[in-house]
Amino acid sequence: MVKAVPTWLRWLAWIFVILAALLLLAPLVVVVGVSVSESQFIAFPPNGFSLKWYGNALGSREYVEAFWLSLRLAALVTLSATLIGGAAAIALSRRRGGQALETFFLSPLVIPSIIFAIGMLMLWSSLFGVTSFLALWIAHTVVALPYVLRTTLAVLAESDPFLEEAARTMGASWPRRLWHVVLPQCRPGLAAGAFFAFNISFDEAVLSLFLRNPGLNTLPVQIYGQLEFSPDPTVAAVSTMMIVLTVTLIVLLDRLLGLNRVAST
Amino acid sequence: MSDLTLRQIEKSFGRTKVLHGIDLDIRSGEFVSLLGASGCGKTTLLRIIAGLESVSGGSVSIAGRDVTELPPEKRDIAMMFQSYALLPHLTVAENVRFPLRMRRRGSREEQVAQVEKALETVQLGHLGDRMIRQLSGGQQQRVALARAIVSGPQVLLLDEPLSNLDARLREEMQVELMEIHNQLGLTTIFVTHDQEEALSLSDRVVLLNNGRIEQQGSPHAIYSAPETGFASSFLGAANLLPVAVEDGPVARLADGQELALRDEETQRGDRMLLLRQEDLKIVPATTAGALRARVAIRVYLGARYRYMLDLAGQRISLTAPNSVHVEPGEDVDLTIAPDRIRLLAR
Amino acid sequence: MTDRREAWLFLVPGLALLVLGFVLPILRMLVLSVLGPDGLTLQQFARFFQDGYYPSILWRTVRMSLVITAITAAIGFPLAYITSRVGPRLRLWLIVMVILPLMTSVVVRTFGWMVLLGRSGPLATTLRDMGLVGRSFSLMHTEAAIVLGMVQVLLPFMVLSMLGVLSRLDPRLEEAARTMGCSFLQTIRRVVLPLAMPGVVAGSLLVFTLSASSFITPSLLGGARIEVLAGSIYKSVTQTLDWNFAAAQSVILFLGLALVLIPYLRLGARHG
Numbered sequence: 054m055v056k057a058v059p060t061w062l063r064w065l066a067w068i069f070v071i072l073a074a075l076l077l078l079a080p081l082v083v084v085v086g087v088s089v090s091e092s093q094f095i096a097f098p099p100n101g102f103s104l105k106w107y108g109n110a111l112g113s114r115e116y117v118e119a120f121w122l123s124l125r126l127a128a129l130v131t132l133s134a135t136l137i138g139g140a141a142a143i144a145l146s147r148r149r150g151g152q153a154l155e156t157f158f159l160s161p162l163v164i165p166s167i168i169f170a171i172g173m174l175m176l177w178s179s180l181f182g183v184t185s186f187l188a189l190w191i192a193h194t195v196v197a198l199p200y201v202l203r204t205t206l207a208v209l210a211e212s213d214p215f216l217e218e219a220a221r222t223m224g225a226s227w228p229r230r231l232w233h234v235v236l237p238q239c240r241p242g243l244a245a246g247a248f249f250a251f252n253i254s255f256d257e258a259v260l261s262l263f264l265r266n267p268g269l270n271t272l273p274v275q276i277y278g279q280l281e282f283s284p285d286p287t288v289a290a291v292s293t294m295m296i297v298l299t300v301t302l303i304v305l306l307d308r309l310l311g312l313n314r315v316a317s318t
Numbered sequence: 319m320s321d322l323t324l325r326q327i328e329k330s331f332g333r334t335k336v337l338h339g340i341d342l343d344i345r346s347g348e349f350v351s352l353l354g355a356s357g358c359g360k361t362t363l364l365r366i367i368a369g370l371e372s373v374s375g376g377s378v379s380i381a382g383r384d385v386t387e388l389p390p391e392k393r394d395i396a397m398m399f400q401s402y403a404l405l406p407h408l409t410v411a412e413n414v415r416f417p418l419r420m421r422r423r424g425s426r427e428e429q430v431a432q433v434e435k436a437l438e439t440v441q442l443g444h445l446g447d448r449m450i451r452q453l454s455g456g457q458q459q460r461v462a463l464a465r466a467i468v469s470g471p472q473v474l475l476l477d478e479p480l481s482n483l484d485a486r487l488r489e490e491m492q493v494e495l496m497e498i499h500n501q502l503g504l505t506t507i508f509v510t511h512d513q514e515e516a517l518s519l520s521d522r523v524v525l526l527n528n529g530r531i532e533q534q535g536s537p538h539a540i541y542s543a544p545e546t547g548f549a550s551s552f553l554g555a556a557n558l559l560p561v562a563v564e565d566g567p568v569a570r571l572a573d574g575q576e577l578a579l580r581d582e583e584t585q586r587g588d589r590m591l592l593l594r595q596e597d598l599k600i601v602p603a604t605t606a607g608a609l610r611a612r613v614a615i616r617v618y619l620g621a622r623y624r625y626m627l628d629l630a631g632q633r634i635s636l637t638a639p640n641s642v643h644v645e646p647g648e649d650v651d652l653t654i655a656p657d658r659i660r661l662l663a664r
Numbered sequence: 665m666t667d668r669r670e671a672w673l674f675l676v677p678g679l680a681l682l683v684l685g686f687v688l689p690i691l692r693m694l695v696l697s698v699l700g701p702d703g704l705t706l707q708q709f710a711r712f713f714q715d716g717y718y719p720s721i722l723w724r725t726v727r728m729s730l731v732i733t734a735i736t737a738a739i740g741f742p743l744a745y746i747t748s749r750v751g752p753r754l755r756l757w758l759i760v761m762v763i764l765p766l767m768t769s770v771v772v773r774t775f776g777w778m779v780l781l782g783r784s785g786p787l788a789t790t791l792r793d794m795g796l797v798g799r800s801f802s803l804m805h806t807e808a809a810i811v812l813g814m815v816q817v818l819l820p821f822m823v824l825s826m827l828g829v830l831s832r833l834d835p836r837l838e839e840a841a842r843t844m845g846c847s848f849l850q851t852i853r854r855v856v857l858p859l860a861m862p863g864v865v866a867g868s869l870l871v872f873t874l875s876a877s878s879f880i881t882p883s884l885l886g887g888a889r890i891e892v893l894a895g896s897i898y899k900s901v902t903q904t905l906d907w908n909f910a911a912a913q914s915v916i917l918f919l920g921l922a923l924v925l926i927p928y929l930r931l932g933a934r935h936g
Binding site: 059077098138143157173175256281302 | 678696739742756758770772774775778873907
Binding site: 368369370389395396403405406416417421465469 | 834836837839840841842843844845846847848850854855858859
């Protein structure tokens with residue numbers, strides 16, 4: 054840190070950080086506030102304290118079903134995106150001039166998901182008539198893939214390129230090199246990628262909205278529907294539970310991998 | 319009049335105190351080296367002079383003006399960084415002109431002329447339009463030097479500027495630094511951990527150890543007359559042996575061998591004997607008044623051999639010409655001229 | 665040569681997924697945009713530009729995205745700079761502050777803004793209590809609401825893009841500038857900002873793209889009257905069920921973004 058920053062600027066920086074924190078966190082705080090309010094109208098600051106909306110949410114068939122669908126989907130997406138993305142990252146890291154291929158793999162980051170979502174809906178409708186869980190699974194895996202790829206490539210770029218050659222001189226065949234040398238190096242990248250994949254799938258709303266059908270409403274879609282119609286404290290309770298899940302993920306991510314490192318890739 | 323005055327400089331980082339009351343006066347035009355091992359506080363002291371670190375206590379004045387509370391841009395200094403810190407988005411000439419522009423020195427034409435002159439001084443007159451990344455390490459180093467001297471600062475601060483160069487380039491740059499200093503006469507503070515660099519370049523060497531000035535003086539004085547064990551071992555390869563000084567006067571080693579001292583040596587008691595490598599000579603066995611040692615290891619250095627010897631239970635080292643040839647395991651005799659013997663407090 | 669074969673083996677699942685699950689759907693969308701009842705036609709595009717309605721939606725989308733990008737950059741740069749230059753403990757908290765909203769569903773965050781900006785929300789109540797606005801005042805269903813919500817949704821992307829570049833910037837360069845006579849703010853302008861430009865540009869493009877193509881926050885905060893292009897696409901798909909027109913609007917969005925992105929990507933390729 055460069056010393057000799059003028060005092061008035063330091064104060065200004067503090068005020069700025071506090072205002073930025075307010076901007077970034079206020080929407081989350083009010084949602085939590087509304088969820089514990091006694092009043093059945095949306096209001097902040099909350100009137101009284103009550104957990105009845107949580108009971109409401111847990112007793113609602115729509116929310117519980119949507120939750121299980123989202124959870125199942127996110128778990129499968131985590132698995133598929135980590136496997137496919139990890140394998141691609143390993144292959145890409147050892148190819149010289151794999152730049153074009155890497156750009157291709159990262160393109161779902163650049164192409165807006167609404168464009169992808171429309172295409173997905175149109176393709177599945179023309180092929181099968183209706184969308185399905187499989188369509189959602191594929192779509193979510195496609196958007197989660199670049200994250201796994203990026204975190205794993207970043208880890209591999211930092212690792213010693215001669216490790217594998219060294220393993221070779223010690224007589225390791227390629228399945229053994231993969232298992233004993235390459236995969237252990239990838240682990241932090243794969244783990245971070247898996248976290249992101251789960252988070253993206255569980256929170257994703259655009260693809261899920263386009264590909265929804267009466268039996269296929271994920272939790273964010275269910276919340277969106279409620280918000281469009283009429284927001285109530287129950288949806289705040291559900292939203293709060295989603296925030297809690299995110300906080301849990303972040304704490305885990307920090308404990309296991311260090312947030313500082315993950316954020317800089 | 320002194321150009322730079324440091325009074326009782328203290329610095330702590332959290333609970334660790336890195337500078338303990340440094341006092342230093344530097345004359346106008348003097349070339350002073352701050353010499354010490356890494357972590358001794360020399361770079362921190364330089365950064366305090368630059369204004370990049372605040373002090374925990376004490377004061378800094380430049381040309382009679384107290385600058386302790388001033389930020390770096392308000393001090394009339396220039397600093398050359400170990401990593402050169404050249405701005406990668408600017409060309410060579412723009413980099414060198416940067417301090418002139420920021421300090422609003424003269425018109426545009428005058429600035430351009432000064433930049434040209436500074437680049438000539440470091441022999442890079444033809445590279446003004448290049449981008450920084452197109453230069454070699456040695457060239458980058460010259461650009462950094464040009465940028466540091468271009469504004470003719472009151473104090474020029476050099477933070478280990480030669481440590482990233484290979485041996486040949488470093489020697490070249492040492493000569494060049496001396497020439498530039500003779501030519502411009504800038505008050506210069508040079509931070510280094512390399513004792514040879516410090517001895518060959520400076521008017522005065524300030525030896526720092528654990529945040530204190532261990533000793534200061536001309537290169538000759540500090541090399542030939544170290545006052546402490548640390549000073550003697552840091553400056554040049556020296557051997558230190560515990561001895562008892564007795565009447566005679568003689569210095570008695572731990573194994574009972576005696577070494578005759580000059581008659582002026584009056585102090586008696588436990589001392590440390592300092593034997594410089596270059597003062598010790600291997601002589602034919604049974605020379606009167608010599609010390610007996612056993613050869614442990616011999617290292618071939620081309621023109622010379624380095625020997626590691628066991629003397630009075632200690633490992634000492636010395637170098638000898640190729641003509642002297644003894645094998646490990648042999649006993650040898652060592653002599654030293656009485657006026658080269660130094661005794662330090664134990 | 666096992667290495668090559670192994671590399672291909674590892675690439676095949678990803679390539680297959682992207683080609684079948686990503687490229688193919690987008691191609692299908694492109695085809696649908698130029699497909700009419702009797703063969704190829706540009707009729708859907710003509711319809712878009714027929715009267716002033718859809719171009720005005722397009723213009724609003726571009727205008728609001730520019731405003732959102734500018735505000736996000738103006739807040740994001742100081743925030744990223746501070747985050748990159750403070751001690752490790754504070755840095756961790758600042759990163760949490762940025763990542764927590766990023767990893768929370770857009771739907772949930774927009775809900776938060778609906779509460780904040782609504783008629784009985786804290787902002788309106790405060791302004792009403794101060795006597796500044798009337799009884800029926802609400803920030804909801806205004807462009808300002810959309811901008812505010814989108815800035816919060818997209819700020820983390822901007823900060824993280826800039827943070828990567830700023831963290832790698834050698835702090836010695838700033839110190840060197842200080843010793844050469846730059847004040848702190850001059851150092852930011854002449855050294856930090858030029859060197860952080862790649863991060864600023866990347867972050868701005870990302871935010872612009874996401875802003876121009878999002879519809880959840882704009883439709884919930886802006887309501888039915890303030891329509892943006894992505895919202896109009898969603899409406900064509902789900903309400904009017906005019907898929908060919910939806911595809912055409914998507915192509916227009918796609919081409920518009922490509923127009924912005926391609927010069928940058930080529931620039932990036934040249935500089936490596």
